[in-house]
Amino acid sequence: MMRNNNRQLFTLALLGFAAVILYATAGLSEVGRLVPLAVLVPTLVLLLVQLCLDVAPGFVQKHSLLEQKDVFGIEQMRPTPAEEATSSAASRGRRKLSVFAWVAMIPALVYLLGPLIALPLFLLLYLKVRSKEGWAVSIGMAVAMFGFLYGAFVAVLNLRLHEGWLWNRLGL
Amino acid sequence: MVFAFLPGLSGVTLMALAISFTLTWDPLPAMLLFGALVGGATFMGSVTAILFNIPGTSPSAATMIDGYPMAEQGLARTAIGCSAMSSALGSSFGVFVLILLIPVMRETILAFGSAEFLMLTICGLATIAAVTRGSLIKGLAAAGIGLLISFVGFDSRTAELRYTFGSEYLRDGFTVVPVFLGFYAVAEVIHLAVTGRRTISGKSRAGELSGSLIDGAMSVFRHFGLFIRSSMIGTLIGMIPAVGGTVASFVAYGHAVQTAGKDRGKFGRGDIRGVIAPEAAHDAKDGASLVPTLAFGIPGSEGAALLLAMMTLHGLAPGRELMTNQLDLVFALIWSLFFSNWMTSIVGVLAAGHLAQLTVLRTQLLAPVIFSLAALGAFVYKNRIEDVVVAFGFGVAGYYFKTYGWPRIPLVIALVLGPLFETNLQITLQLQRLGRINFWTRPIVLVLGALTVVTLALPFIRPFKAGKPDKAL
Numbered sequence: 267m268m269r270n271n272n273r274q275l276f277t278l279a280l281l282g283f284a285a286v287i288l289y290a291t292a293g294l295s296e297v298g299r300l301v302p303l304a305v306l307v308p309t310l311v312l313l314l315v316q317l318c319l320d321v322a323p324g325f326v327q328k329h330s331l332l333e334q335k336d337v338f339g340i341e342q343m344r345p346t347p348a349e350e351a352t353s354s355a356a357s358r359g360r361r362k363l364s365v366f367a368w369v370a371m372i373p374a375l376v377y378l379l380g381p382l383i384a385l386p387l388f389l390l391l392y393l394k395v396r397s398k399e400g401w402a403v404s405i406g407m408a409v410a411m412f413g414f415l416y417g418a419f420v421a422v423l424n425l426r427l428h429e430g431w432l433w434n435r436l437g438l
Numbered sequence: 439m440v441f442a443f444l445p446g447l448s449g450v451t452l453m454a455l456a457i458s459f460t461l462t463w464d465p466l467p468a469m470l471l472f473g474a475l476v477g478g479a480t481f482m483g484s485v486t487a488i489l490f491n492i493p494g495t496s497p498s499a500a501t502m503i504d505g506y507p508m509a510e511q512g513l514a515r516t517a518i519g520c521s522a523m524s525s526a527l528g529s530s531f532g533v534f535v536l537i538l539l540i541p542v543m544r545e546t547i548l549a550f551g552s553a554e555f556l557m558l559t560i561c562g563l564a565t566i567a568a569v570t571r572g573s574l575i576k577g578l579a580a581a582g583i584g585l586l587i588s589f590v591g592f593d594s595r596t597a598e599l600r601y602t603f604g605s606e607y608l609r610d611g612f613t614v615v616p617v618f619l620g621f622y623a624v625a626e627v628i629h630l631a632v633t634g635r636r637t638i639s640g641k642s643r644a645g646e647l648s649g650s651l652i653d654g655a656m657s658v659f660r661h662f663g664l665f666i667r668s669s670m671i672g673t674l675i676g677m678i679p680a681v682g683g684t685v686a687s688f689v690a691y692g693h694a695v696q697t698a699g700k701d702r703g704k705f706g707r708g709d710i711r712g713v714i715a716p717e718a719a720h721d722a723k724d725g726a727s728l729v730p731t732l733a734f735g736i737p738g739s740e741g742a743a744l745l746l747a748m749m750t751l752h753g754l755a756p757g758r759e760l761m762t763n764q765l766d767l768v769f770a771l772i773w774s775l776f777f778s779n780w781m782t783s784i785v786g787v788l789a790a791g792h793l794a795q796l797t798v799l800r801t802q803l804l805a806p807v808i809f810s811l812a813a814l815g816a817f818v819y820k821n822r823i824e825d826v827v828v829a830f831g832f833g834v835a836g837y838y839f840k841t842y843g844w845p846r847i848p849l850v851i852a853l854v855l856g857p858l859f860e861t862n863l864q865i866t867l868q869l870q871r872l873g874r875i876n877f878w879t880r881p882i883v884l885v886l887g888a889l890t891v892v893t894l895a896l897p898f899i900r901p902f903k904a905g906k907p908d909k910a911l
Contacts, residue, residue: 287601301863312579358633369624369628369833369834372830376823
């Protein structure tokens, strides 16, 4: 049930995206809005139909074509995929939040510290805090990442990478 | 080769990561690298399918049906030897067909004007939406969203800014490198981390190899008729825009079962023909899939879309120019594909036992490395922090697309095809208005239009043929 609700929410989010684009399209000139509208209108209709199908999954089962898997009938031949790690919805939800938080941390760190420091630091923190690896593995991999970044981009390619807001602020 | 060995990741993930690293290269080595990446990923994905019942790449799922039972019977080496030989010979078949078609391709391209390119783009997008996993509605909607994303930025016709919402960054639109990195590399790793798999393969010990490699390799010649037919299936399917290796390998597997006669019952229990057919078709498809990509700029798969993105970034335009004045680059790609397939098969067979150890690599170690490389790849492209935000934003979106069964291929291919679609639509409308062309009387347009209608109608026609008309809508 929860999964179905999430499915609907995702379709709703896509519909929201299309609605925002529709709103922005209204502000374009008559010539400028022609091509976007030619794509936007059918996309909105398809998303609305999909939302209705998500809300009424019984209807989909009755009319199986609406969930047509593939025209070549591959799904029927495809063997059952290998077993994935079984976990409760709650622990999966916690893991998801945790992964998203780590993912959000990367752009923030790159902005603050620049990629040369941010990426090895992220690697060190992730390995030590989330993966609970030992210090030797965590530091070793972070140093290897720094070596790769410095060697490939600074020493060999001579690129001037973003220095980081924090260092600029501190005048370093 | 190594990436294809890691289930959950794929050659496409590596191609996404590689785009940004080739930016400073000349086009020739970049083409060689991408040819090698397209060719190298195919065979190795089958080794994990045979050893662990886990396909390294999606098309390898067909090899798994008979490959894994063979490994269970102590014939892992035989299955891998057969897979390697079938894969190498199948790819040679596809490359041979591609070389034969090059002179014809040039003539064909010259017959294409803006109206034909417009219809070809629509036909390609319709095919992608119809044949990719997930529902037709989701596929078409994803293609629509991809096109809408491609419209973001400066409109060269009206000089208006579209959907930028005041952002300086969005004035140039979304660039494909961060989007692809996010949608594939980041999304796959988020998925691996969220599902909580301890190791990449889900197993804690690497598989052991047994059986005879030579016997496996020779079996391809014992069933040479099946090999040729399967290669032809792969070649034909590869040439259809957007129909990928998964379709090719499963259709060939189905053909092997249908033509097996009384032996049909052996399939699914470790029949070597169930390895030969999908491997030959899957690899033969690689060369043939370059036909629509190089001739018309219509990518046949995620890999071809990434190849196209790389070519665009290096200022290479598929079509007339590429097929006439830059034919050396085309042949570099072809030979790279050819040799990488053979090398992967040879090295793969020799190293399969050692590489199997990689599949027990812990996700917890791999995830942060791929996140970091994706961030780096997105950042170094234009040295902009916004690209990293876009990559990880699309990574989260890609994760949800994967989780809720929305196909990602239509979106990324539509994103690549968006400018082609828009430019040709505008030129066609203008020419039609001026009376220079009549869109509805051009034979290629009509044929492609009919193909599009048939492609979209196919899911609705099948139940009628199967005697279930009440379920059609």
